[in-house]
Amino acid sequence: MKDLWKQWLIAEWSHTLLLKTLDIVLVLALTYMMLVLINERRTLWMVRGFIILMLASALSHQWGLELLNFVLEKLVIGCAVAMAVALQSEFRRFLERLGRGEFRQMFQPSSLTLPKSDSTIDEIVEAIKELSKNRIGALLIIETTGPIDERDFSVPGVKLNAEVSKELIQTIFQPKTLLHDGATLVRGSRIIASGIILPLSGRTASRQLGTRHRAAMGITERVENCICVVVSEETGSISLAERGTLNRPLTIAKLKDLLEEMFSPNVDREAVAPGLLSLGRQIRSKALFMVSRLLGLPSTASRNKK
Incomplete structure (x- = not known):
């Protein structure tokens, strides 16, 4: 009878341990997917604050602090709604990938495609300057x-x-060319495509804004990993669209400053989720270090020094 009781306890303990391990693994996988989804450090702080609120709410419930738990629960719900609004494009992209069955892409951080040098920005700015001066949309x-x-x-x-150049950009948008009515896509230091038709923004916009401005607002509302530079055909004014918001009118100097600031290799633009191989190596090295400390073995670094 005692043996049966021990076997039952061992089986129950193993089952509980397996479920807890699976729970932790799933939470880690979900956390990594969130990092891949967000992909920017400045947005990560908001998610980190939300996680802290959730942990505080769980602890207050565990410790029986009813009033504090009530307040924190309402705060968590409000923050969840705010995050759903602030990160709507990320959530939309996540649901689209989930619906398409693109599970592998969910664990692959997007690679940065910033302009390779200041010369690319200079070429873009010079082209915009000429287009604005000649009032070419x-x-x-x-x-x-x-x-x-x-x-x-x-x-x-x-x-x-094609390689980005001011001559090519000006040629594309000449009124008599076949591609001048659409948008031109720049990736890194390459012009990928032209004549692109974009979805228009559904927002109520000023009557001074034309189709190009509404298209710039529409694509930056839908996709957050891009910005749009717009030149008005009527006035020659320059606008910059980011996340559905137009910054206008801009001078050439201001446009150049904004582009250099956006595409400078600063911390805020770094990807926050490492690759799976890199993450695996980091976890492996940390685990080996902890095991060596527990067993009193010399670490790899100390052995290398010797």
Whole structure:
């Protein structure tokens, strides 16, 4: 009888341990997916604050602090709604990938596609300067933290895959060319495509804004990993669209400053989720270090020094 009781306890303990381990693994996987989804450090702080609120709410419930738990629960719900609004494009992309069954992409951090040098920004700025001076309408899409899915465009346009140059940009937007009505996509230091038709923003906009401005607002509302530079055909004014908001009117100097600030290799633009191989190596090295400390063995670093 005692043996049966011990076997039952061992089986129950093993089952509980397995479930807890699976629970931890699933939470870690979900956390990693969130890091891949967010992909920017400054947004990560908001998610970290939300997680802290959730932990505080769970602890207050565990310790029987009813009033504090009530307040924290309402605060967590409000923050969840606010995050759903602030990160709506990320959540939309997550649900789209989930619906398409693209599970592998959920664990792959998007690679940065920033302009390779200041010369690319200079070429873009010089082209915009000439287009603005001659009052030639233009719409440039510049990718920031990863490639844009062509399915986000109404019409993907014509593939070019050419080096960015002010002459080419000016030529594309000349009124008599076939591609001047659409947008031009810039990825890194390459012009990927032109003649792209973009979805228009559903927001109520000023009557001074034309189709190009509404298209710039529409694509940056739908996709957060890009910005748009717009030149008005009527006035020659320059605008910059980011996350559905237009910054206008801009001078050439201000546009250059904004582009250099956005595409400078600062901390805020770094990806927050390492690759799976890199993450595996980090976990392995940390685990070996902890085991060596527990067993009193010399670490790899100390052995190398010797």
